[in-house]
Amino acid sequence: QQTLAQDTSKKSCYEFLNMTSRSFAAVIQELDEELRDSVCLFYLVLRGLDTIEDDMSLDLNRKVELLRSFDQIIYQKGWTFNENGPNEKDRELLVHFDVIINEFLRLKPEYQKVIANITKLMGDGMADYVSGEHRENTAIATVKDFDLYCHYVAGLVGYGLSDLFAASGLESKEIADDKVLSNAMGLFLQKTNIIRDYREDLDDGRQFWPKEIWGKYVEKFSDLTKPEYKDKAQACLSDMVLNVLDDVPQVLTYLSKLKNQSVFNFCAIPQVMAISTLALVFNNLDIYHRNLKIRKGQAVKLIMDSKDMDHVVSIFRQYVFEISRKNEATDPNFMKISMAIGRIEQWI
Ligand SMILES: O=C(O)CO[C@@H](C(=O)O)[C@@H](OCCCCCc1ccc2ccccc2c1)C(=O)NCCCCCc1ccc2ccccc2c1
Ligand SMILES: [Mg+2]
Numbered sequence: 001q002q003t004l005a006q007d008t009s010k011k012s013c014y015e016f017l018n019m020t021s022r023s024f025a026a027v028i029q030e031l032d033e034e035l036r037d038s039v040c041l042f043y044l045v046l047r048g049l050d051t052i053e054d055d056m057s058l059d060l061n062r063k064v065e066l067l068r069s070f071d072q073i074i075y076q077k078g079w080t081f082n083e084n085g086p087n088e089k090d091r092e093l094l095v096h097f098d099v100i101i102n103e104f105l106r107l108k109p110e111y112q113k114v115i116a117n118i119t120k121l122m123g124d125g126m127a128d129y130v131s132g133e134h135r136e137n138t139a140i141a142t143v144k145d146f147d148l149y150c151h152y153v154a155g156l157v158g159y160g161l162s163d164l165f166a167a168s169g170l171e172s173k174e175i176a177d178d179k180v181l182s183n184a185m186g187l188f189l190q191k192t193n194i195i196r197d198y199r200e201d202l203d204d205g206r207q208f209w210p211k212e213i214w215g216k217y218v219e220k221f222s223d224l225t226k227p228e229y230k231d232k233a234q235a236c237l238s239d240m241v242l243n244v245l246d247d248v249p250q251v252l253t254y255l256s257k258l259k260n261q262s263v264f265n266f267c268a269i270p271q272v273m274a275i276s277t278l279a280l281v282f283n284n285l286d287i288y289h290r291n292l293k294i295r296k297g298q299a300v301k302l303i304m305d306s307k308d309m310d311h312v313v314s315i316f317r318q319y320v321f322e323i324s325r326k327n328e329a330t331d332p333n334f335m336k337i338s339m340a341i342g343r344i345e346q347w348i
């Protein structure tokens, strides 16, 4: 039984959800009653953490202190934060974070534990990278660093979601056992976004592409935007897409294990958007100049069609075919991409 005040504060959490996420708000609100609030708060707590990580105007030591203690901050009633820079996009969330904390503290202790545990791991992981990127900006040097960073900011979300699905009883315990599959669910989304966001991140003074990859093609990361490096830029982009394609079989395996319809929709829709985005950015040099987004009509059609595994597999097949059609024989990665596509087609 809840009071009017509690009802109001829960409603404002969903307002913050809709304010801070185009792509996840709708699918989170479609979740079954038993999961909806815990996943909504899981999102808001981590978006609050990410708003600290993303703010390049924050003092480095202050940022590290906040990142490493965020798992305790979420238990501090009344805590709010207004040190974010004026144009930090989700600063409002932290200014009113006391409301999020109140609702978090009303969740079942079991759900609170999952959220606090992932928040600690993610906050420490972000802190490990933040010092590197503030200084010489090559915090992500190797492909291994790239996989580790994406594990911290997105793979761990997959871990936590699988734990919440299992704890809710809507999915089997096994879904939380295979960490490799849960990790791949996050890596596929995060890595596709990192490719798509090249220009936006460059303009914000941030770079996430591993130097082990782009360093094969250019001296400076921003050379990729210059017309005289056009062929190098295209080869670098296909090298990045090749790295992401390896996660596709694991994503499809994870989705095939889901039983609950609302959980399936919640998990499948972001993945289907990501494979569509990956096909859009592949061999498309516009990504070096502007942020590409799939057309609204395309997105709506994908959402409608992603209701069961057979449809999701056929959507993946369509976009993997589009990537193979765009794959150019002159590309130094042509063969590797063909083989990655071959591995995916064995699966689908
Ligand atoms: O600032 C931005 O708007 C983008 O920030 C990116 C960044 O800073 O790198 C980056 O911030 C990452 C750190 C905060 C994670 C926030 C998050 C995202 C989605 C969730 C979905 C459900 C529950 C909790 C969630 C938590 C970001 O938002 N990247 C988008 C991809 C993250 C994917 C997370 C994820 C992982 C596994 C999943 C499995 C099934 C369904 C959804 C899943 C969603
Ligand atoms: Mg962010």
Ligand SMILES: [Mg+2]
Residues within 6 Å of the ligand: 050, 053, 054, 153
């Ligand atoms: Mg971030």
